[in-house]
């Protein structure tokens with residue numbers, strides 16, 4: 689484990705986050721998730737009312753962290769990722785003992801990442817861990833739920849802006865009290881496109897990554913943005929604040945919740961080949977319209993990251 693102590697901020701406040709505090713806040717978040725499971729999406733609204741604004745990750749963001757690496761020097765994990773994941777799983781397991789779990793840090797620790805027909809929670813305890821390590825305030829908790837391999841609902845919490853994104857199949861998508869709607873743009877030359885870099889940094893991968901970006905810029909896309917959190921970028925797409933998203937190297941826990949939210953906001957989520965989404969394939973194109981998604985898919989060269997269920 690590498691101790692990083694490199695936060696040059698002057699006058700920073702050192703916040704103490706205790707395990708019981710984490711526990712208390714996590715329970716509030718999960719209460720919202722349970723309501724969603726009980727098909728009560730109308731009630732999942734103001735986080736301010738539930739007091740979740742003292743949210744755990746927001747607090748831990750300002751603390752010094754113990755950081756280690758996983759698949760590459762840019763693939764980071766902290767003790768908070770583990771703590772949040774453990775709390776979410778232990779709470780959900782108490783309530784739903786027969787359900788299965790796919791979660792980022794458990795998978796990194798060697799658990800199998802296979803989606804079966806059983807009710808399954810797909811969890812990213814902190815999406816945007818690199819942002820989190822650097823105190824860049826774009827981090828989220830993401831929880832998706834699937835039954836019979838069909839994504840049923842997704843909940844994504846933007847930790848620093850207190851925005852709760854929810855989507856339930858057939859019931860719409862919301863951010864706090866507001867219904868989400870994707871952009872209807874079909875013209876790539878008028879599009880704002882989002883992507884993420886993914887963890888690999890070898891020369892061949894980087895060449896393809898930049899060449900994909902270049903292709904979209906040559907096609908005169910208005911811009912290509914990288915914000916450091918796949919789930920929140922996908923939420924921006926669901927909100928209509930961007931027209932498309934693509935990525936190679938994201939995982940099922942980055943995608944599960946966001947997929948329901950985008951679909952329920954009227955958007956589409958497909959494979960980079962233009963075919964149906966494969967949640968385990970580590971690649972995706974999402975857009976407000978099918979036309980836009982196909983234009984993006986046609987422009988991309990594949991970067992091979994393997995599959996989540998073969999690791």
Ligand code: IPD
Nearest residue numbers: 815816817884886916917918938
């Ligand atoms: C990662 C982030 C990053 C993206 C990676 C994701 P994590 O999730 O969303 O922006 O490039 O592909 O896996 O590791 O921060 O949970």
